[in-house]
Amino acid sequence: MNDLSEVLYTSDELARRVGEVAAQIDADYEGREVLLVGVLNGAVMVMSDLQRAMKSHVQMDWMAVSSYGSGTQSSGVVRILKDLSMDLEGRHVIVVEDIIDTGLTLSYLMSNLASRKPASLEIMTMFRKPEAARMDVAVKYVGFEIPSQFVVGYGLDYAGRYRNLRDLGILAPHIYA
Ligand SMILES: O=P(O)(O)OC[C@H]1O[C@H](OP(=O)(O)OP(=O)(O)O)[C@H](O)[C@@H]1O
Numbered sequence: 001m002n003d004l005s006e007v008l009y010t011s012d013e014l015a016r017r018v019g020e021v022a023a024q025i026d027a028d029y030e031g032r033e034v035l036l037v038g039v040l041n042g043a044v045m046v047m048s049d050l051q052r053a054m055k056s057h058v059q060m061d062w063m064a065v066s067s068y069g070s071g072t073q074s075s076g077v078v079r080i081l082k083d084l085s086m087d088l089e090g091r092h093v094i095v096v097e098d099i100i101d102t103g104l105t106l107s108y109l110m111s112n113l114a115s116r117k118p119a120s121l122e123i124m125t126m127f128r129k130p131e132a133a134r135m136d137v138a139v140k141y142v143g144f145e146i147p148s149q150f151v152v153g154y155g156l157d158y159a160g161r162y163r164n165l166r167d168l169g170i171l172a173p174h175i176y177a
């Protein structure tokens, strides 16, 4: 697709890495049932692939938050659009994100979720940009560290499009210029 200036990871590379992370989570949580909390909409692909790659029992719930509107810049304001259905108290929770960019969404989410008294609370993100490495929230599982460019595919959109691309790529600047 010529809307991408570069493919960073092919669908095969993404699947392989998700399998590795799933195996690590299975091992880390042996004997404990995990609740994966997916952050809509971007995390739909990684949530779906991660769960199917895991061998342990796993439950899922979803939250929707938004800080990007329809563009490529964070608005700086995180809004909860849909809250969880489940009570987190006493559960082993892993928040699943597609990407951590500025870290703003996750910093907000982690303090919000921690106040619900889960037994444990960790983060899995498929992609992380360098800016987020400065976050004071520890991220236990990272799929890939990626450059500071606007990426699409594998759940990530620009103006609602490109989420269904199977690869992850850098959006060509002429698309949003
Ligand atoms: O680290 P940050 O700079 O806060 O960015 C990360 C957030 O941005 C994206 O969500 P977005 O608001 O675009 O919603 P979407 O998942 O529905 O596309 C992504 O899914 C993360 O939740």
Ligand SMILES: Nc1nc2[nH]cnc2c(=O)[nH]1
Binding pocket: 068, 099, 100, 101, 102, 149, 150, 151, 152, 156, 157, 158
């Ligand atoms: N599609 C997309 N959404 C984001 N949200 C935060 N960073 C990004 C990014 O690089 N691409």
